[in-house]
Amino acid sequence: MSQTRAYLILAAREVESYFLAPLMFLVFTVFLVLNGFAFYLSLGDAAGNVDLAVRNFLGGSLLFWINILLVPPLLTMRLVAEEKRTGTIEGLMTAPVQDVVVVLAKFTGALCFWIALWAPSIVYLLILRGFGSLPDPGILATSYLGVLLLGALLLACGLLASAVSPNQIVSAVLAVVFDLLLFFFPLLSMQMPQGALRRGLEHVSVLFHFQSSFGKGVLDTGVIAVYLVGTALPLFFAVRALESRRWS
Amino acid sequence: MIEVRNLVKRYGDVLAVDDISFDVGDGEVVGFLGPNGAGKSTTLKILTCYQPATRGSVRVAGFDVLTQSLEVRTRLGYLPESVPVYPDMRVEEYLRFRGLLKGVSRRDIGRRVEAALERCQCREMRRRMIGGLSKGYRQRVGLADAIVHDPPLLVLDEPTSGLDPNQRLEVRRLIQDLGKDKTVILSSHILAEVEAVAEKVIIIHRGHVVARGAPSDIVRELGGWNRIRVEVKADAAAVEGACKGIDGIGAIRVEPLTDGFVEAEFDTTATHDVRSEIARRLIEHGLALREMTRPGLSLEEIFRRLTTSASKEDAA
Secondary structure (H helix, E strand, C coil): CCHHHHHHHHHHHHHHHHHHCHHHHHHHHHHHHHHHHHHHHHHHHHCCCHHHHHHHHCCCCHHHHHHHHHHHHHHHCCCCHHHHHHCHHHHHHCCCCCHHHHHHHHHHHHHHHHHHHHCCHHHHHHHHHHHCCCCCHHHHHHHHHHHHHHHHHHHHHHHHHHHHCCCHHHHHHHHHHHHHHHHHHHHHHHHCCCCHHHHHHHHHCHHHHHHHCHHHCCCCHHHHHHHHHHHHHHHHHHHHHHHHHHCC | CEEEEEEEEEECCEEEEEEEEEEECCCCEEEEECCCCCCHHHHHHHHCCCCCCCEEEEEECCEECCCCHHHHHHCEEEECCCCCCCCCCEHHHHHHHHHHHCCCCHHHHHHHHHHHHHHCCCHHHCCCEHHHCCHHHHHHHHHHHHHCCCCCEEEEECCCCCCCHHHHHHHHHHHHHHCCCCEEEEEECCHHHHHHHCCEEEEEECCEEEEEECHHHHHHHHCCCEEEEEEEECCHHHHHHHHCCCCCEEEEEEEECCCCEEEEEEEECCCCCCHHHHHHHHHHCCCEEEEEECCCCCHHHHHHHHHHCHHHHHHC
16 A cells, blocks of 8 residues: 555544544643733733734743643644553554654644644734734744744654653653753853854754744744754654664 | 464563464464463564564565565454554544555445444444443454454454453354454464364464464374273272272372262373273272263363473473
8 A cells, every 4th residue: 555645544533633632622722712812912012013913922922932832742742652552553553554654644633733723823913903004924924934843843852752652641741841951952052152062052942043033034944944854853763763662 | 374484582581482483374263372471462463563573584475574564564454462442433433544544445445344344243333432332342343453454364362352251252253254264363371262263273382382283183192191080989099999000090080079979080191091991990899880981181281281381391
């Protein structure tokens, strides 16, 4: 059987299971409430400047970062760890499907849910019209691209955490630790003396780039490349983690 | 269909499978027997490409499980020991998903799911969530999953564990039915299970094959200890006294019955028939003999002896 077909079947099942899981309804609800509140605060702080409001809402508020760092682990903790705990992994890995297809399908499911979480916030922007003007479409587009890319990166990390954990709890904790490390990277680089090390650290500080690039409407291919590599690497290691049962 | 050669599997320091080889021909139903922890599940996991062997080779339908894993996997239906199924899916939906994943075309999937539901008798449960099913139905759904893509080979790991006697009988019938047109390898630690469905058994113990062949052949070959059972009106001492010194008689076990009779069981290693000699001795001693039978050693007992005594294991 073609592996593309297997990918589509598995991905469809993954997406479906997100929208049928009770926990995900809860996550969705809490996320919408928090995000709505974040939007409300952003508007207040911007004092009528819609571009500033968008920048606050997408990257410039504490609530944004809480959502960004804590929600992906909730989405990914189940992915592989739960299959290992219940043993369904055995049925999955003995079906004629390659390990990489399993990982990509699970990643796709998580990414689709991530997009679904953020999609309603586009409605908020219509509200901005009430203030007289729409935000700069360039900033808007790059900011959402940033949310997508950063989400992909954190979901990939979470998927890796899930693949190396025996159960959901360990998986979630591990993913949060991952995310916090990413968050502290830029803080660490700011404490460093000027030099190659600091520049290198800044270069890979993905969260640092979020505001300096996406938040300003700038599309920097270097930054995008760092995000994409940061997504691909954990996915690659997740495949290796799945394969590790075959190592003897 | 299956060729296992010098298979070794080591988990760290534990040697789970120690150099076993066996073949399963097309269309055969083979029982894989052994006490818990003998290496049955490990061997099946290697066969289904879930885990690699430490050493040795396994070929399924001519394909190597390590290098041509996908080819092997499209040809087998596997029921793992714990019957893992997604609890949040409906039975029909689950079989549909699994069937498509295992290569059934969208055109055929409806028919295949229907056939699997029918064969495993879980049609009435098709709309139910798997999480809410009884153990017996879960097992059937697991079996339906194993056959939904109509594979030529079925690998069933303890397909009847945890079921009540009625359900066991049903699953046994189902396996017999499936065995008509498929190659089946099933594991169990209950001998009667396997004896009922398999034309060939492989008994493994501590990672070694200790016996193989048709159940009746194993009984014949390994049933070297014959037994003679008599009912006689006497006490234990009298029976032993009467039969002392008969050539080829081993231990005598005497159990009292209710009406003054006892049941005595003789183990014999004699090559000639000692029954008439026993009868003569008992009657000479004036003991009333009312029954004499030769029950023979059942496969169950051979299995127990093979898997409890270490010395016999090496001999076999």
